[in-house]
Amino acid sequence: MSDIEIVESLKRDLGDKALELTNPDRRRIFLKIAPADLAAAAALLRDAYDCAYLATISGLDKGETFEFLYHFASPVVNINVRTEIPRTDPRLPSICGAIPGAVLYERELQEMFGVVVEGIPDPRRLNLPDDWPEGQFPLRKDWKHVRPQEVIPGGKS
Amino acid sequence: MSFEIPIGPQHPALKEPISLRMTVDGEVITGVDIRLGYNHRGVEKVAEEKNWTQNIYLTERICGICSHSHATCYVQGVEKLMELAPPKRGLYIRYLVSELERVHSHLLWLGVAGHEAGFDSFFMYTWRDREIVMDLLEMISGNRVHYAINTIGGVRRDLDEGQKARILEGVATLRKRSEYYFHIGANEPSFVGRIAGVGMLSKEQAVSLCAVGPVARASGVARDVRKEDPYAVYDELDFELCTADTCDVLGRVVVRVKELLESYKMIEQMVKGLPDGDIACKAPRKAKPGEVVSRYEAPRGENIHYIKANGTDKPERLKVRAPTLGNYPATVEMLRNGFIADIPLIFAAIDPCICCAERTVTLVGARNGEERLVTLGDLRRLAIERHQSAPPKRNAVWPI
């Protein structure tokens, strides 16, 4: 199936739920849906479009909202699903029911952006160290790191 | 009665610190917990403060063995954002270095697999041959590792006739030596018997846990970004997608061996068919606002970068997903129901971007909590002895 056919078929299957559907480049489709439809869309992509493979989940801090992109891939096309959630209420449903391999990426989202992924099978930290203070989310735009003073051996400063 | 054995983070075998806690019941592993984060350097945050060219050198240093793959994946994406069309000669040189990197990475891994299976002379032989590839890379780019040959719009250095002849000579030597090793591997029943049946991952599990690279291809899943999403020169070259059906460590060795032979073919095609022209085109300082998803087939699997630009000379967001991270859920599945003695072999078989070495394993008694320090070298020696005294698996056959 070519890109145009996939776009048409997605419009038919998702109807109103597809808020925005673009095809900017060969083999790249960007689809925007609401967070509540996420799990259903993941199951649909897995069953009908041969996209059982989730490459990764990217998060982006846009100021007022957080935007998340789920990068699915099938042997002929890359479908990237976008959702936005407000910064004041950062909650997201988990897609681990449809795609068990997504658990690591969702854990990373939780610790880097402070999003609460509902229904995640394993909510522990992934990358940040054990003694990282709570409430500090490194990938938010307003989080700046202050470098501690370095000690130069030999005593010079 | 089940014990919990923590492995890592400091271990001489695996160069990368990582902590695995295995819950074991006798000799059989019942549960695995992987603790990442020892190597987390916050690259994505640093990338937002450097401009497009500085980020090439930053993404290169995400990994040492597949450094060119991260840099190339990034540069591919940025060239799309800036709407540049690099000249053909530049692209050929860039992907020539990619295939040389694949050769060096697979040879490194073969040595590691040999070392973990107890076959140390194989380790020394393959690493000696790897030096041929390192010399070629140094001749092309100036450094053995972290060859910063990419620039936005093409490559930095050119190839001349003498260098092309050296590359073809080097590849011919390597091909002869590789075929000799495969002959050894095929006729060495203890080696094949050691790795057959270890670390099983069925096709359905590989698909549902999103495994990538040779790990997925050894379970029969025919996915390769070079075939599905061909970028630049890969749709002009003639090569095959290598898969195996045995779903175990033997299958992974076979897939990487086949990929080595395919890479030699591709390198020869690229050197002989190198077009004339410029090697780079001029790149602007700022990129127009937009976003791009860039995928690349690194030696370990699929590398994916998501880059978003906002019109300045720094990226708004750079998201990197290295292939080994995609294989972790599959590793947990593979280690389950295996033996403790197989841990180094299974973990090395996913090619976790680290070399083999020993690790110190702390055995914590589940009932009384006392600790006993056991080196992984001892565990490995125990595994090799146990395997030698067991009857060999006569029906394990080298498939190629």
Place this chain on the structure above:
Amino acid sequence: MLNKLTRWSRIKSPWILHLNSGACNACDIEIVAALTPRFDVERFGILLKATPRHADVIVASGPVTRQMRDRIVRIYDQTPDPKFVIAVGACAMSGCVYRGAYNIMGGIDQVIPVNIYVPGCPARPDAIVDGVVKLLGKL
């Protein structure tokens, strides 16, 4: 007399422990490549050991991440005296490209005292061998 004997054996055959504290693996591959037939550091009597308790020299690479900081100190304490530390690569010296990242403390010398610095990104195996030989010359 016994001192001279132990000093002689330490110079003639130092055993090393390789410690990676969050590096990109390039320096680690070069350290392991130093053992392979091309550079062959084992002809100097240098052996790569598994545990800190057997080692004379710690060869450390990589910038120090927050998670690894306590573990490095613990490993340094586990190594018996006299011990020496070689910092290999630009990351171990000052943090290389990662300076300013939120999870990085800086070079190895922010955590443990270092005797020899081997520059390079990554440091070539010949440079690593040269660094080890210079250390032995100081003993």
